[in-house]
Amino acid sequence: QKEVEQNSGPLSVPEGAIASLNCTYSDRGSQSFFWYRQYSGKSPELIMFIYSNGDKEDGRFTAQLNKASQYVSLLIRDSQPSDSATYLCAVNAGYSTLTFGKGTMLLVSP
């Protein structure tokens, strides 16, 4: 059974700090990895995706992938209160369906 594990949190960081969100997955055949942000009462919004080992940066966000360790992370630099949300990790194993983790709640305090 394919599983995606995330710490439910909440992860609390002060404004301006780096938030580090982690995700592990069970299927070694996984090929694509996604981070979604979901504000309370809203639908998920895609913020990053990564396919290759290493880092991928987009503004304040950096996704990191280590396929050998079956680990993907999301770093948010200069965290803002507006970043407070639940972050969902999703994994694809070569077909269209994504397997989602349960999400990590991030709280950024002013």
Next chain:
Amino acid sequence: GAVVSQHPSWVICKSGTSVKIECRSLDFQATTMFWYRQFPKQSLMLMATSNEGSKATYEQGVEKDKFLINHASLTLSTLTVTSAHPEDSSFYICSMDYGEMGSYEQYFGPGTRLTVT
């Protein structure tokens, strides 16, 4: 790009009635569409996957006769909740596979909050 709309954004209906939810991609064509349900403070639950022109594939435990999915075109999918009951009250979210070069990115609609009284 990759904008998905969903209508209505919220709906209240009486027990026993049916409700139709529309999901449209506004600026791309999607081969595969997905319907999710999310109860308060719980994670996303995939209900079904559909491809244009073929029957939807439902996840285990989801009643296909109760949740009717019609994948009418590459830009439109509908979910009909038939004979709705209070336990069907939930946040229903569609997503579409952007799918360029097998990337499998899914973009979500804004969701429909269904309340059955």
